[in-house]
Structure formats: structure tokens, C-alpha cells
Amino acid sequence: MKRILTLIVLGVICLTCNRTETPVPKAKKVIISLSHLINNQILTSNKYYNLINKDSIRLVKLKYYIGNFVFHSPNAHLRPATSNYYLIDGFINKEINIGELPADNYHSVSYTIGIDSVTNAASNNTGDLDVTTNGDMYWAWTKEYKFLVNEGYSKNDTSQKENAFVIHVAGNSNIVRDTLRNIVFQNADNYHLICKVDIGKLFLSPNKVNLNAPIDIQTEAKAKPISQNIKKMISLY
């Protein structure tokens, strides 16, 4: 009888202890959706779009590396990433699953467009950074990644002559780090952010690109104004 009573008492103690433990916040999946637009129209390849200044462009390639996401709450600065960098093809509204975060009140997220200098100097990266199968995102001549590749044709507002443009942004000084503030998630089940990527801003803001002639931007120095434009291209829906 005594043994039974002892077991009952122990059982009650155990249950009480369990109740007093602090609940572990449930982890939620982190998803980032990137919708690529020009003048609020969904971007597709080889279609002419008017920019705000009436110049027009058609893109044949738009790719860039995004990554190093850090979510900020009043309590923490956390990286959900299962991988550090993701190669985005601008003609696909890319949804990237970047791991999990514990439940918290996240108010902003920081991200990078480009590759950090250590990874940039390594030649044995894998996945999206594998230079063997992503050779179009690598400058073999300077042995570094292209952070953003933007190729196509343009027409100036006044002359309708078609000019080619090649804009390759690379070089450690051109890495872009920015923060999206006042983030709002799409639902309670996961941390899903929907972002719009305004490609028109690559040509206009804050540095206007002259589309009246062929454009060949393929050095770190020449790409600097474009890297400032890159900083303006992503915003929250």
C-alpha cells in the first residue's frame, strides 16, 4: 500500500514539474518569395517593358545571388539558413525555403545580394555556388563570382535603335547588404515573406543608366553605380 502511495506521489510531482517547464517556442518554416517586376508587370524574358522614363528594355538573362538572411526580433538576431546563398533566376518567381526559426516577434530581416569575400575567394563551393555548372555566374579572369547578371537589349525613348546591354556586378566592394523593416508574414503557420523585386530600378535609381548606346559593364569599378541601384530593388509587398 505504501509503495502504491509513493508511486502516486512521484507521479503527481512529475506531472507538476512538467507543467512548470517553460514551453519551447515552436519552430516555423521560413519562406521567401521573390516576384520580379518592371513597372508592376511580371517579368518574362525577351518582352519589351517601358521604364518610368519611357526608355524600354527586354531582358534575356537576369540572375543574382541572394542570401545571408538574418531575422531580427526584440530578443534575437537569428539565421534560419540551411544554405547561405541562393541563385535566383529572375524569370521564375522564385520561392526559397531557407530553414526554420523559433517563434518570435520578428520585425525585420537583413539580406545580402552578392557573396561575402571569404566565399568569393574559395573555388570549391558547392550547390548554387558550384562554378563548374554555374560558370555564367563566375568571372574566370578575376576568379570571383558575379553577384548579378543582367543582359538584354534596350531602346531609347527618342531613337528606336536597339542596343545591347551587359551588366555584370561583381567585386567585393559591390556587395549589397540591406534590411527590410516592418515585415508582415503571410500566415500564422510559417514565416512567409513576399517581396517584389523591381528590375526597373536597376536602370534608374539612384543612378540612371544611359540606354542611348550599347552598355558594357563588366568591371568592379564600372559596376559600382549599379550596386547602389541593386539596394533599391527589393521591397515588401
Next chain:
Amino acid sequence: MNSIYKLIALGLFLLIIACQKSNTDPAPATTIYNPTSYNLTIPSHLGNNYVIPDSNKLTVEGVKLGRKLFYDKRLSKDNTISCGSCHKQQFAFTDDNQLSKGVGGKLGLRNSMSLTNLIWQKSLFWDGRVVGLEEQVMHPIRDTLEMAMSIPQLCDKLQGISEYPALFKGAFGSDRITPPLIMKAIAQFERTLISSNSKYDRYLTNGSKEFSKKELLGFILFNTHPVPEQNIRGGNCGDCHGGNLQQSLDFENNGLDAIFKDVGRGRVTRNMSDNGKFKVPSLRNIALTAPYMHDGRFKTLEEVLDHYNEHVVSSNTLSPLIAVASNIDGSAPKLGLTKDEKLAILAFLHTLTDSTFIMNPEFSDPNK
């Protein structure tokens, strides 16, 4: 009486054994299904961005069968053409003819592509119409300009060749020859065709001492984009042929024509903006794979360099990478390389030749 029963029993016993023998095919040793995993060595500098389907893991038996099929002319309608007829090992598995001859001497429409480092490819054929090696296998077999063989007939034909059922059983556990098994076997062999032992590969390991001065200059020019205002001279090759596969895996219009006799990628996507684009081929073993371009129009590498240097034709699908590039300000798409610079690039291109690849006995015709 007893002895009569004994005799009848003995007779029945002998009859049963005889019947069993007559109903059972001879079982050669190779029909036992116990395949050995094939140890495919992947050179680290070619990276791990490749997929071998779980449904077709490489085995010694599968690769051996695939190699035999690859070189067997009986896969064609009139027993005259094998895969190896147009993908010759001595030419890095391409054809030295501008257009390959199929059954009945019919000419194909495009130059035969080199079969090298295929496991890294995201698409196959000049127009990228196929994404998997298994699927690719049947295209030339069925094509009336190539092997012109109906697939059901092919299965029946191979089933009737005494050596094949046992080889299929050894490779896949079934001696019933089916299209998927033929596709799997040839794809297995094709995945083994890895070329990674050129002078260029040795340069990657040992550094510039492997290259002559001219080859090194050629390598630098090959990779460099020209920036005339900064006096940076370049051949502008690396954007499309960079990386250790020497290809971007993209489709580009490299300025051959203003009007496209063959629309290339556009035929697959049905998108006019892809007209005139073709898969960027690897430049590995490029000195062995003449003639060049999708239609084999250039006989020599010198002609190819002259094209990029002086004869690029503008069109609305011309690659912007070519359209804006020049060593002389305002002269794009004329590249403006000097004669010596072209010779240096040519010297570098020859460093991409892998003689061990074209001499490897494991890739050769097993019937010879």
C-alpha cells in the same frame, strides 16, 4: 512383375528429366543477377552538381552492356550505323564529317556533338530538346536520318541475338529486352565518358609551370572580357566557355546568321526569341572535334576565331555578351584581336586536349 514396374518408373524418371532439359534454356554463368557497383571516379575540379538517377545506378555489368550496344551496328535498321559511327573516340566522340551519314547514306541535319562529361549536362542535343541521358538514347536510334530503327523491332532484334538476353539479365535481372533497359544500359556507358586529364587540368593542379608563355597568354585572353578604355584586352570566351567544363550550359546565338535556316532552340521552345540559339558546347578536346558549329560550317579553329573576331552577324537574338564586346572602342561586335592574340588563344585551346580520354581502352569498341 516388380521388375516391369521398376522399368516403367525408371522410364518415367528419364522422361521427366529429358522434358526438363528440353524446356530450360542453357544457363550461362553471366545470367546470374548479382551486379557489381561501378566505381565512377569524379574529378573534384569538375564539381558535384550532377545527378545519377536512383533508378539507374551504374554497375559494371550495365556499363559493359551499354558499351557493347553503343558500338553495335545492329541497332540500326540496315546494320550499318552504331552510336559509335558518328561519335568516334579518336575525335572525342564526335564525327569528323560536317554532317553525319545515317542509314542509306542519308545526311543528318546537324554536326555530331562531342560526348564528353555528360553527367554534368542539364540538356542534350544542340537544341536541348532532351534533359536526361536515358531519354536521349532513343532519339538517334529512331531518327530516320540516323539509325532509322523502330523501337519494338529493335527489342525483337536484340532478343534474337544470342549473347544479349544473358547480358541484359546480368545487368538488370531480366533477359526480356525492353526499351527502358536499352536506354539505361547506353546511358550508363555514356556517364562514364569523363575527360579530365588535359594539360589544362594539370595546370589547375600544378599551376602555370604547365603552360608555355603563349598558352598562358592565351588562357588569360580566353577568360578576359575586353575593356578598351582601361586597356584590358580579351578574347571574351570565358562568359560562355568558362568554368572547368568549358561551357555555360546555356543557349546562345553566336552571330552566325541573320536569317536562320535552322532555328535551333526556338524549335523546342516555340519562342521566336530563342531562334538562332544553340547549346553552348564544351570546348574540352576542341582541337579534336572539327568541324565546328551546329552545322559544321567551320573546318578549323582558325576559322572559328576569325568568325568571332571579324564576322559576327547581328540579329535580334544575338547574345548581348557578343554584341557589346570589342577590344577597340566602338567596334563591337568585331572583337579586334591581333594575329598574335588569336594564335595565343589557339595555343590555349590545344591544352584542352585529353589524349588519355581518346585512348582509354574502357571507352573503345569492345568488338574490335
